[in-house]
Amino acid sequence: MAEQRFSIKSIWEELEEYEDITPFSSYTWASNWIKIWGKNIYLPLIKNSNQVIGLAPFVKTMGKLRLIGYNNSDYLGFLYKPGFENEFFEALAEELVKKGMVLLDLDHLPEKYYDVEIRGYEKTCIKQDICPYIVLPSDWDAYVSGLNKRFRKNIEYCQRRVNRDYIVKYELVSKKQDVKPTLLKMIKMHQERWRGKKLPGAFYSQKIVDFHLNLAEDMFKRKYLDLHRLIINDEIAAVLYAFHKGKRTYYYLSGFDGKYKNLSIGILLTMLAIKTSIERKDIVFDFLRGNESYKFNFCNAKKYNYRMVFHRGVFAGLRSRIIERESSLISAVKAYFEK
Numbered sequence: 001m002a003e004q005r006f007s008i009k010s011i012w013e014e015l016e017e018y019e020d021i022t023p024f025s026s027y028t029w030a031s032n033w034i035k036i037w038g039k040n041i042y043l044p045l046i047k048n049s050n051q052v053i054g055l056a057p058f059v060k061t062m063g064k065l066r067l068i069g070y071n072n073s074d075y076l077g078f079l080y081k082p083g084f085e086n087e088f089f090e091a092l093a094e095e096l097v098k099k100g101m102v103l104l105d106l107d108h109l110p111e112k113y114y115d116v117e118i119r120g121y122e123k124t125c126i127k128q129d130i131c132p133y134i135v136l137p138s139d140w141d142a143y144v145s146g147l148n149k150r151f152r153k154n155i156e157y158c159q160r161r162v163n164r165d166y167i168v169k170y171e172l173v174s175k176k177q178d179v180k181p182t183l184l185k186m187i188k189m190h191q192e193r194w195r196g197k198k199l200p201g202a203f204y205s206q207k208i209v210d211f212h213l214n215l216a217e218d219m220f221k222r223k224y225l226d227l228h229r230l231i232i233n234d235e236i237a238a239v240l241y242a243f244h245k246g247k248r249t250y251y252y253l254s255g256f257d258g259k260y261k262n263l264s265i266g267i268l269l270t271m272l273a274i275k276t277s278i279e280r281k282d283i284v285f286d287f288l289r290g291n292e293s294y295k296f297n298f299c300n301a302k303k304y305n306y307r308m309v310f311h312r313g314v315f316a317g318l319r320s321r322i323i324e325r326e327s328s329l330i331s332a333v334k335a336y337f338e339k
Contacts, residue, residue: 015079077113102313136283
């Protein structure tokens with residue numbers, strides 16, 4: 001399996017160049033994820049007249065197929081050439097039936113997959129998460145003027161205070177040697193904040209920490225990493241960990257030093273990251289999945305991702321209903337903590 005994975009690297013990276021393939025479906029993300037979690041991968045290459053038109057990045061786990069990265073990724077999906085969607089899913093259906101696959105549990109799928117059918121399988125479609133985002137204007141002043149007036153005034157006040165009382169510098173990390181120490185600082189600040197709330201935080205295990213440390217350096221090499229930092233009095237005070245591909249920025253996680261909490265430096269850094277996106281002519285700044293209230297201060301649009309379960313046969317149908325109930329429970333827990 002390892003040989004198969006690395007032999008298709010060039011094919012995978014060629015397919016991921018298309019605009020609507022997110023960093024979470026990239027070879028870099030997938031290969032780092034497999035190194036840490038070590039699942040049994042299944043990567044059918046889909047061809048049309050001996051031409052590769054796509055691939056399906058599956059792992060086999062607990063008697064079903066899932067997408068690589070299912071436990072800590074956003075916007076997963078398939079990789080296929082534009083214009084070949086129908087051919088891709090027709091050929092994929094034949095492959096899955098031939099291999100005797102009866103249950104596909106695919107979560108974090110963007111809205112573009114809502115109408116997808118896989119011939120020979122019944123489908124259960126579950127709305128999973130709201131995903132707020134910004135449709136970016138071409139001009140920074142136009143974006144700022146569209147913000148809530150009270151929110152805008154608060155930003156201006158905090159900006160004046162922090163610049164008055166401290167030496168402040170904003171940076172988008174541009175050197176490989178800065179990636180790991182900056183991310184480690186972000187992880188430390190993020191975890192301190194969440195543990196202060198008696199919650200585990202995103203980096204609750206060493207496996208997750210190791211995954212992101214390795215991933216960030218590899219994403220930097222691929223030019224997919226956006227690591228923004230705010231330096232106050234020569235110390236890193238806030239970090240925004242994001243990814244950038246094509247003309248889209250994906251805000252993943254952040255952390256800030258608690259001693260500056262009254263200055264809203266996390267908000268200030270987010271505004272600077274958005275400004276960077278506008279200046280490089282991005283079209284979307286995406287806050288990814290989650291209903292946290294702070295996101296809606298920045299965002300002017302929203303969409304949803306979905307969990308889709310494709311199943312064949314009675315037993316797989318029963319399992320799909322269990323998955324549906326599990327999703328309802330997860331949604332209820334998320335809603336409680338996102339209040």
